Structure formats: C-alpha cells, structure tokens
Amino acid sequence: MSAYKDKDARINGIKDQIRVVPNFPKPGIMFQDITTLLLKPKEFKDTIDMFVERYKGKNISVVAGIEARGFIFGPPIALAIGAKFVPLRKPKKLPGKVISEEYILEYGRDCLEMHVGAVESAERALVVDDLIATGGTLCAAINLLERVGAEVVECACVIELPDLKGRERLNGKPLYVLVESH
Amino acid sequence: MFAAENGLRGDPRLQGISKAIRVVPDFPIPGIMFQDITTLLLDHKAFKDTVDIFVDRYRDMGISVVAGIEARGFVFGPSIALAIGAKFVPLRKPNKLPGEVISEAYVLEYGTDRLEMHVGAIEPGERALVIDDLVATGGTLSAAVRLLERMGAEVVECACVVGLPEVRVRLVVASSLLHLCKMALGLKLLLLLDKSSQFHITGTTQT
Numbered sequence: 001m002s003a004y005k006d007k008d009a010r011i012n013g014i015k016d017q018i019r020v021v022p023n024f025p026k027p028g029i030m031f032q033d034i035t036t037l038l039l040k041p042k043e044f045k046d047t048i049d050m051f052v053e054r055y056k057g058k059n060i061s062v063v064a065g066i067e068a069r070g071f072i073f074g075p076p077i078a079l080a081i082g083a084k085f086v087p088l089r090k091p092k093k094l095p096g097k098v099i100s101e102e103y104i105l106e107y108g109r110d111c112l113e114m115h116v117g118a119v120e121s122a123e124r125a126l127v128v129d130d131l132i133a134t135g136g137t138l139c140a141a142i143n144l145l146e147r148v149g150a151e152v153v154e155c156a157c158v159i160e161l162p163d164l165k166g167r168e169r170l171n172g173k174p175l176y177v178l179v180e181s182h
Numbered sequence: 183m184f185a186a187e188n189g190l191r192g193d194p195r196l197q198g199i200s201k202a203i204r205v206v207p208d209f210p211i212p213g214i215m216f217q218d219i220t221t222l223l224l225d226h227k228a229f230k231d232t233v234d235i236f237v238d239r240y241r242d243m244g245i246s247v248v249a250g251i252e253a254r255g256f257v258f259g260p261s262i263a264l265a266i267g268a269k270f271v272p273l274r275k276p277n278k279l280p281g282e283v284i285s286e287a288y289v290l291e292y293g294t295d296r297l298e299m300h301v302g303a304i305e306p307g308e309r310a311l312v313i314d315d316l317v318a319t320g321g322t323l324s325a326a327v328r329l330l331e332r333m334g335a336e337v338v339e340c341a342c343v344v345g346l347p348e349v350r351v352r353l354v355v356a357s358s359l360l361h362l363c364k365m366a367l368g369l370k371l372l373l374l375l376d377k378s379s380q381f382h383i384t385g386t387t388q389t
C-alpha cells in the first residue's frame with residue numbers, strides 16, 4: 001500500500017522535501033536524502049502523523065527501527081502509539097545479549113542484531129526504516145522479530161524504490177510507504 | 183548541569199527514568215560500565231517522560247535546531263524537535279551524509295574520529311540544542327558544538343540523558359580555552375589545567 005496512491009494532501013509536501021543526490025554512495029545511484037525533510041518541521045510532523053494515524057489503536061506494542069535512519073522515524077511513532085522502541089543495529093553496537101540475522105548485500109554480507117528480551121512472544125510489531133530498496137535489510141528485521149515469536153504487522157517506510165521489487169522480499173508481510181521514487 | 187540542579191530535584195519522573203537504564207559491565211571493553219539506554223526505550227512511560235522533560239525545558243527558548251549525534255542521539259532528538267517546532271539535524275560519522283558536508287575531528291582514547299554535518303542545514307543566528315544519550319569525556323559533544331558554531335549557530339545547551347558521575351574525565355579539546363571553560367562550567371566539573379594541550383578534569387558532579 002502506499003499513501004501516494006491514496007492521494008493524501010500531505011504527500012506532495014513530503015515528497016517535495018526529499019532531496020535526490022546523484023552518484024552517492026557510488027556512481028549511478030540516485031540517493032534519496034531524507035535529511036532535507038527533517039529540516040521542515042511541518043512536513044516532518046506530517047510524515048510522523050501519517051504513520052501514527054495508520055497504526056494507533058491497532059494494538060501494536062513494538063516499533064522496531066533499523067539503524068540509523070530508522071531511529072529518526074521509529075521513536076516518534078512508538079511514543080505516539082504507546083509502543084516500545086527497539087533498535088535493530090549493526091554488529092557489536094548493542095551491549096547486551098543479542099540475536100543476529102545475516103543478510104546479503106550486492107557485494108558481500110551484513111548482519112542485523114536485536115537485544116534478547118526486548119521483544120516477547122506474540123507481541124505485535126512494526127518495522128520502520130526511511131527507505132526500502134531491495135528489501136534485504138527489512139527481511140532481516142522481520143526474521144529477527146519472528147524468531148522471538150513476534151507478529152510483524154507491517155513494514156513502514158517513508159520511501160519505496162518500486163523498481164527494485166523489495167516489496168516481494170518481505171516474507172509476505174505488508175508494506176506501507178508514503179512516497180514512491182522511480 | 184544535572185536535572186537535579188535545575189529545579190527538577192524530586193521530580194518523580196527522574197527516578198523511573200534512572201531505573202529503566204541498564205548497566206552492562208565490561209562493554210565494549212573490560213572495565214567499562216556501559217550505560218544502556220535501550221532498556222529505557224522499552225519502557226514507554228519512562229521514554230515519554232524523558233522526552234517530556236527535555237521538551238518542557240526547551241520549548242520556550244526560541245530554539246530552531248535540534249542536532250542529534252549518531253546514532254543514539256537520533257533516538258531522542260527528533261521527538262524533541264517535533265514537539266518544540268524545530269528542525270532536526272543529524273550529525274554523522276564520516277561518509278554517511280550524501281550532500282556537501284563540513285567535518286570536525288575529535289580525539290578518542292586511541293586515535294581520532296570525525297563528525298559531519300550537511301552544509302546548508304542551519305543558518306547563521308539559529309539557536310541550537312545538541313542531543314546525545316550520554317556524555318563521558320565530552321569529546322563528541324565538543325565536536326558537535328564546533329560544527330554548529332562554524333555555521334554561525336548559537337548553541338544554547340547540550341542535553342544528554344545520562345552524565346557519568348564521579349569519573350575521572352579527560353577532556354581533550356582542539357578549540358579555544360573559552361569554549362572549554364563554557365563546556366566545563368556547563369558540566370559543573372572542576373577544571374585543572376596542565377601545560378600540554380590536554381586538559382584534565384577531575385571531580386565529582388552532583389547527582
């Protein structure tokens with residue numbers, strides 16, 4: 001699902017504030033930079049409000065955010081809907097006992113970690129990141145949560161790159177985005 | 183500046199916040215007692231109280247910029263920014279920000295690191311807040327303050343959830359003595375100057 005298709009009046013304002021930076025981090029990539037959105041209090045608030053309106057009252061007790069830009073959007077959503085915030089981090093950042101999920105990159109592998117005990121079995125969870133591209137990182141996040149018995153209700157991102165078909169890599173979990181970029 | 187010293191002594195919220203923070207021994211290396219705020223984030227009331235205390239303090243101070251230090255500053259900063267109507271500016275490790283950046287070095291126990299900010303994120307004369315989860319040596323916060331001041335902002339305050347009490351703090355600054363005094367006084371630390379470019383600060387802080 002995307003809010004873009006719902007034609008919410010706030011969407012254009014949000015999309016207009018996202019800056020595209022060519023050739024970052026390497027030639028050929030058109031990088032979707034959300035830091036410019038964060039400089040606009042109204043549009044940043046609209047972004048959070050749209051997610052909160054969707055998830056409030058749905059008995060979601062966990063918002064899991066993917067390091068690092070998921071840490072920007074996840075906590076305000078968690079606070080507004082009454083959920084806990086769980087950071088999903090690169091290896092060796094979390095100090096306590098962790099579970100770890102490996103995922104494939106274009107070249108090589110990476111790993112996402114979550115604290116043991118942060119999420120309990122049968123909790124209803126949301127996964128938040130700024131953007132979905134290939135879906136590899138989101139897939140690892142879903143796996144972490146499901147391994148501890150949580151139910152992933154939805155993945156929520158500000159931006160989707162639909163041409164990379166990340167939506168199909170989410171183990172059948174639904175994806176909600178505000179903006180699509182082709 | 184500890185919350186207790188700023189009229190919040192007896193605020194019932196502080197106790198709940200403190201209890202929610204977990205101490206993990208010997209992380210990342212033996213001898214360090216790591217202050218883990220992730221357990222605070224699992225406690226909705228305590229997390230909300232944390233943000234509310236900062237918001238109550240800063241909402242009427244004409245602050246237009248909240249700068250958060252990667253990555254745990256990102257967890258607290260945006261909620262504060264949203265509540266007080268300020269922009270949020272992420273201060274990041276090198277090569278993460280995609281646009282043109284300015285960069286500031288700071289000293290670690292072994293070696294140096296750099297903090298970066300996007301050019302154009304803030305304008306001269308803006309009043310800014312710096313947020314991180316914890317202050318230990320103050321090296322990262324000092325670098326953050328320098329970045330903002332280089333772009334002409336006025337840093338009103340640095341705000342952290344945890345300030346380490348009763349530690350031997352070594353503050354190594356590559357900037358002006360005046361700035362150091364401002365930082366040291368702001369952190370209510372005793373300042374002992376030695377003759378090298380390193381400033382050793384020893385003392386207890388009030389809790």
